[in-house]
Amino acid sequence: MEPSESALESNPPKTSSSGDPSHLLHRSLSAPPLTVTKALGNYLELSNGQRILDATTGAAVACLGHGNARVKAALAKQMDVVSYCHSLFYSTSAADELAAELIRGTEGKMEKAFIVSSGSEAIEAAMKLARQYFLELSPPQPSRTLFIARKQSYHGTTLGALGLGGHVGRRAAFEPLLATNTEFVSPAYFYRGMADGELEEEYADRLAQELEETIERVGPENVCVFVAEPIVGAALGCVPSPRGYFPKIREICDKHHILLILDEIMSGMGRSGTLHAWQDLDVVPDVQTIGKGLGGGYAPVAGLLVNKRVIEVLRQGTGAFAHGQTYQGHPMACAAALEVQRIVREEKLVENVQEMGVLMEKLLKSRLAGHEYVGDIRGKGLFWGIEFVQDKKTKKPFYPGDAVAMGVHQKGMEPKYNISIYPGTGTVDGKSGDHVLLCPAYNVTADVVEEIVDLTAKVIEDYFRGKTLVHT
Structure with missing residues (x-):
């Protein structure tokens, strides 16, 4: 009233x-x-x-x-079951069903989902997962501590995620606090990056060669991850990659046994015309971050999708992901995201x-x-x-x-x-x-x-x- x-x-x-x-x-x-x-x-x-x-x-x-009525009803129904429980001790059907829905959307190319509350948290978790992957390989590769990202990229606002991003303006005030283990290469930015007379495929080749040269310069044995947005969102203004770019990047990552993380927090979950942006790029990432369109704003929710290669290393190693958060897999957030994703699928x-x-x-x-x-x-x-x-x-x-x-x-x-x-x-x-x-x-x-x-x-x-x- x-x-x-x-x-x-x-x-x-x-x-x-x-x-x-x-x-x-x-x-x-x-x-x-x-x-x-x-x-x-x-x-x-x-x-x-x-x-x-x-x-x-x-x-x-x-x-x-x-104000979607179906999502509001799903949230009310979940509240009648449980609104919170600690994921260290319990799971919920909302979390399990959301994970199943998400993996279904990848046509089985990814194996596990990890649900958190924001895109920055998802990036932080992805960075830690990548490090753990190389520690649990047989034999372990502890020297792999370097990340490679792109200039004019933005991957989140927490210190780890901000350090991974290449947006000079957003980093500036916090530069003394940021980790120094990230190398930056050029963005895939047609409008300003492609030379006069250069073909799209030639531009993709040049960008891929820059990544190859960067890896060789710092030592492949020291590189953990290459991370990029399939379509660069807020930092560049919806910039897609040139044709053939990501297959070339995937090939280089595989050659040097580097993990490929695709940040789809803004461009994914249907936003760019396929459920996952990589489904239109002829690549499959090792780890994918998701958010924003995942829950449609009905609850704070984001997450990781992890492929079988990474999960199998953990399964053969410690058998656990050494990361956890209080609101990980939050039942209300999962219920909202699950209903949003069902609506997206059912209503085409x-x-x-x-x-x-x-x-x-x-x-x-x-x-x-x-x-x-x-x-x-x-x-x-x-x-x-x-x-x-x-x-x-x-x-x-x-x-x-x-x-x-x-x-x-x-x-x-x-x-x-x-x-x-x-x-x-x-x-x-x-x-x-x-x-x-x-x-x-x-x-x-x-x-x-x-x-x-x-x-x-x-x-x-x-x-x-x-x-x-x-x-x-």
């Missing part, structure tokens, strides 16, 4: 010593966000009365939209992602490819990025101080548009460069896709029409 006006007057909200009415540590101490008062389908209703079209499903999370939503993705690409390129400040439009499925540049010919990015991506997001949030567009920065080198993401729900319809593209185009056009750029 809503409190009465007189009750609010006699019991005003408590304020902190700074005058901020909230005691919650928001991302910004100076500009607390608006409060969501209701969410249903593709829309969020805010405390100021606005109704926002959630064109990004948060951070590519709410894959079924908001991955197929809808493919179909609506083709439409979104066509409409975005039709409306925005010729825009003076749009340098590139790229993506796959319902995972699309738009990169902004000062000069299309030179691909010169905007100065970071102009805050172009955030400006586009803020423009979209104005009542005239009422659309949420996800901003990203550091696209070019981790410091400069701006892009935005569009990642609607998997069950989106053609009319909503058209509305998203139309509003996004208007926001971008109006933003640049009225923008005075102070740095050039």
Whole structure:
């Protein structure tokens, strides 16, 4: 029940010593966000009365939209069974059934699932699992302590995961705290990485050769893992890899007995048009991280999928994974994710992602490819990025101080548009460069896709029409 006006007057909200009415540590101490008062389908209703079209499903999370009745019922049913138990002593049918559903989706190419609460936790667990794999090989290979990742990558915000990522801007303040056992190679970034006149296959060969040379330089016997996103999400703005790239990477990893970890926290679980992004790349990872679309935002949930090669080494060794967390395999999170995945499968939503993705690409390129400040439009499925540049010919990015991506997001949030567009920065080198993401729900319809593209185009056009750029 809503409190009465007189009750609010006699019991005003408590304020902190700074005058901020909230005691919650928001991302910004100076500009607390608006409060969501209701969410249903593709829309969020805010405390100021606005109704926002959630064109990004948060951070590519709410894959079924908001308020799904089946998921709500599954959560209520699970609460009647058990809401929490410690995975050291017990399991639940929700966790077991979710694992079975996930392995089924890999067509048996992966063997075990490990369920945690966030993508950063999943990356941390994957790093530890890789280390344990090499310690339990027969004979053990304890010298394998180096990781290889790609520049302009982002794998999480905890210290281990942040150290594994190559996003300069996000690492900068915490650099003295980060481990130094990661080598970085070039990203697979068509728009800026491929040379004039170079064929796609030649670009893939050049990137693979760089990885080979890096491994040889540091010593193959010292390398544990190569990790990459099949489609780079927030850090680069939905950048797919060139054709043939990952098969070449898989071949190099196998040659040097290095594990391949694919980070599909943002691009996987249907987002890019196949249930797992690697299913369209002609490779199978040794370990895969998943999140975001796994539970659709109905509970904090992420995880690992591990293939038979890795599991068999542990099975022949200690017979256990030397890692555990309080909320590992949380029953409520597993129940939510299980129902989300069943809905995705039963309602053939991955197929809808493919179909609506083709439409979104066509409409975005039709409306925005010729825009003076749009340098590139790229993506796959319902995972699309738009990169902004000062000069299309030179691909010169905007100065970071102009805050172009955030400006586009803020423009979209104005009542005239009422659309949420996800901003990203550091696209070019981790410091400069701006892009935005569009990642609607998997069950989106053609009319909503058209509305998203139309509003996004208007926001971008109006933003640049009225923008005075102070740095050039």
